[in-house]
Amino acid sequence: MRVAVIGAGAAGLCTARHILSRPETFHPPCVYELAQTVGGTWVFTERTGIGDHGLPVFSSMYKNMRTNLPKEIMFRMFCADHFVRCYFLQFETFVELVKPVMKEKTGSEVTWEVTTLDLRKQHRTTERFDSVIVCNGHYFQPHVPHIPGIEIFQGRVLHSHDYRRPEPFAGQNVVLLGASNSGLDISLELSKTARFVTLSHHGLPIPSPLPCNVHEARVLKRMMQKTVIFEDESSVPADAVIFCTGYEYRFPFLSPDVKLCVHDRRVSPLYKHLVHMTFPSLIFIGICQKICPFPHFDVQVRFALAVLANRVQLPSRKEMEAETIEEFEEKRAYGVPNRHFHVMEERQWSYHASLLSLAGETPLPPVLEQLFQATKLLRKNDLLGYKNCSFRITGLDTWEKN
Known part of the structure; x- marks a missing residue:
């Protein structure tokens, strides 16, 4: 089978790795990546x-970001350095259209026409594939709710997607809307x-x-x-407001023939x-949210390839x-809530x-869940110090904190 993979982030690399490990079933994948790496x-x-080529900046990474999960359950060795040198990874390539095409003999099965634009050469190509695996992520299209009065606010307004470092907010009163991870x-x-930081949210008080x-x-x-004024009519002075309100799902390259619906942050069918x-x-x-990302991608890809190989x-x-x-x-x-259908x-x-x-x-080894849950508890009770903890996996279901 010929498979197109859209995106060379963690999910795309995981997908490519597993496809390459099954040469009896799959050709080497064609991985399309918008960025240069x-x-x-x-x-x-x-x-x-x-950013480059007049396209929106994809990354939401800020300068001093540290993961909120131990590296032992976050990162797997997917040989990314090797992937960079491989012919099947096409950088600076914009996927314009993914379109299903009915097979003439069956009238029910489809192949996929994928039209891409080489952003460096401005050269357009259309190729045919047996399957398309979408790994374009969901942290690039900010969700920004409308707040009455935002048009008259004289301070800075941005989404966490565009936050990079704390220095520009020195000495300011900053309000953040949303108390999830970001x-x-x-x-x-x-x-x-900052002089003062206000964390605005609808959840229970933070225990840490x-x-x-x-x-x-x-x-x-x-x-x-x-x-800014809150639901209880209390107020604070504000020089800046940062929306930490999550992201929307977007698949602009999919043909209307696909009939994919994204409504209230739910992707169907x-x-x-x-x-x-x-x-x-x-x-x-990688549609699901609030998961342990790398093992999650690994599981989804293994299931997906079993479906494509007719083992499922x-x-x-x-x-x-x-x-x-x-x-x-x-x-x-x-x-x-309906909008949290993909939250796991x-x-x-x-x-x-x-x-x-x-x-x-x-x-999956049981130790992954054990370490995930242990870190979650540490994070809940010690936001200021939990990232300084280090761990070591000692077996399939054992670990220790150093």
């Missing part, structure tokens, strides 16, 4: 807004230079001690010229959050839809086990 959102650049991390970094110049507030309700129900040879890696027989379209609706309704019953958190481990069982693949 591998890494996707993990590649730091000082640039924000518009909101918490950036607020702690800003506390070292915070720096003395960081305090919590309710959700931002409206903005004045130099002040996807089976198991990754396989297109109408076109099972179109696969999306998918249920009927009706059965796939029913299973997806059941999952959706179950999450709603637990109070999960604790469910990720049973999800991984299910995919690997269906694919007949080796389960």
Whole structure:
């Protein structure tokens, strides 16, 4: 099979590695990458807004970012340096269109026409593939809610996607909207230079001690010229507001024929959050959120390739839809908002086990979940110090903290 992989970030490299390990089933993949190197959102650049070739800057990495998970469960050796030298990785290549084409003999199966533009040579190419695996990530299109009064606010307004370093906010009063990973991390970094940091969110109070110049507030309700007002009508002066409000899913290269729907941060029709129900040879890696990324990509790719190799027989379209609706309704019953359908958190481990069982693949080592949960508890209770901890994996289900 010929497979096109869109994106050479962590998910794309993982996909390429597994495809290369199955030469009896797959040709070497054709990996299209918009940037000049591998890494996707993990590649730091000082640039924000518009980057090379007049395209938006993809990376959301800031200068001093440190992962909030131990490297032992974050990074795998995917031979990225080797990939850089390989012919199948096409850098500075813009994917313009991915279009399904019905096979004439069957009338039901499809191949895929992928049209790309070489940004350096301005040369357009169309190639045919048996499958397309989308690994374009979901940390590049900021979600910015409208706040009444934002148009009259005289301070700086930006999304965490465009945050790079704390120095420009020295001596300022900064308000951050959202207290998930980026909101918490950036607020702690800003506390070292800013005069005062306000973390606005709708969750429970943060249990960990915070720096003395960081305090919590309710959700931002409206903005004045130099002040912001929260839901409880309290207010603070503000020189800058940073939206740490997440990202939207975007697949602008997909033909309308694909009939992919993105509504309220839910991508459909996807089976198991990754396989297109109408076109099972179109696969999306990394849609899920709040997961342990690298093992998650590994599991999804192994399942996806088992589907493509016919080692996994998918249920009927009706059965796939029913299973997806059941999952959706179950999450709603637990109070999960519709927009969080792809949020996994604790469910990720049973999800991984299910995919690997269906694919007949080796389960993940239990130590990954153990270390993930231990770090989560450390982070909850000690935001200021947990990143200074170090760990060592000693076995499939054992680890130690150094």
